Amino acid sequence: MAHPRSFLAPLSRITAPSIASARPTLTQLAALPLHQTSIRCKTTKAPDAKKRKARKHYLQSDLKKADQFSLIDAMHYIRAFEVGRTPTSSKYEVHVRFRTLKNGPSVRNRLRLPHPVKTDLRICVIAPPGSKAAADARAAGASLVGEDEVFAQIKEGNIDFDRCICHMDSLQKMNKAALGRILGPKGLMPSTKTGTVVTNVGATVKSMVGASEYRERDAVVRLAVGQLGFTPEEMQTNIKAFMETLKKDIARLNGTPKEIHEVVLSSTNSPGFTLNGDFKGPDSVSARALSGPL
Known part of the structure; x- marks a missing residue:
């Protein structure tokens, strides 16, 4: 039987450097400088690119693509949204939209309508x-x-x-x-x-x-022009008086460019209907049909 030293002798020949050389060599990554690790993305602009200018006028919709209604047709549809309500609980409201400058003077006035809208002022x-x-x-x-x-x-x-x-x-x-x-x-x-x-x-x-006050906000003036119990003739008189007063208000602004772009009729619970300036259309219901209860 061989002596244990015969087995230890070969092992003693393996030195520390030889063990170190037997280990797999690992590639050490050199620490990169901070300025090399950052990724910089530069957006290239076209040489003729221009800065977007701020819009000076309020953006308005194209009325050629919008449905427009006569006064009686608009009242007919609005009353359908107000079915079941008392004639004095909801009001007709006119919204007048202007073509005007954003930083221009605003319209503000007070008007006594021919047929006053009852309010608890x-x-x-x-x-x-x-x-x-x-x-x-x-x-x-x-x-x-x-x-x-x-x-x-x-x-x-x-x-x-x-x-x-x-x-x-x-x-x-x-x-x-x-x-x-x-x-x-x-x-x-x-x-x-x-x-x-x-x-x-x-x-x-x-x-x-007995008067109603209105004020322009964001190129729009709003005014209650009637209650649901008003007849189409009463509504026509009130709207006409309101529009004539607005035109006088615009004329007093010393030449500031401001034009009426759109007139919309709505109510407390209905959407708005753009008016075309006519009192009655060819297929409109009679004015008497809109004068009774809802």
Whole structure:
């Protein structure tokens, strides 16, 4: 039997360098510099590429591709959307769209329609307490009259009115109260420009009670022109009066380019129908059929 040293002798000849050389060699990757590892993508632009210019005018739809309706046809379809509702619960509304500049002046006015639309308009009057102007405001139907009490209520966030006018004697006191930040964004801040800072409060309140106020927003003016119980003839009279007033408003803008592009009739619960300017079409129902209950 061989001695154990005879087996160990060959193993002793294997040195550390020989073991290291027997291991599989692994290729070491040199650390790449940081600027070589980043991937840079450069977009090439055409030499004649131009920056897109901001649009100066409001984008309007092509009416040649839109369906247009006579007044009676539009009322006929709208009443179908309002079936089951009382004639006084919903209102007809006209939307007038302009071709105009984005940064141009806007149309704003107040109109007393030939056939007023019944509304529960709440009017606030800023006038000296106990004065003749305050008494005239209450007699004309104002729901809130005063100065300090009105200022405190507005600052507390209790704005329970739809219109606000100011007597000339209270203008300085109203400006000191700094109500512009509260009433301004809501379109309720009285000013001489909008005709809501006046000397004859009683007459102004009376005209507001039976009048409708409209204002252009994003090249569109909206106004309630009737209730569902109105006849087509009453609607035609109100729309005609509204359009004539709008044309006068545009003429007062000192040559600013603004044109009527589209007139749309809708109601509280119906979509809009573009009007073509005709009262009745060849296949329209009779006007009497649209004058009764829904």
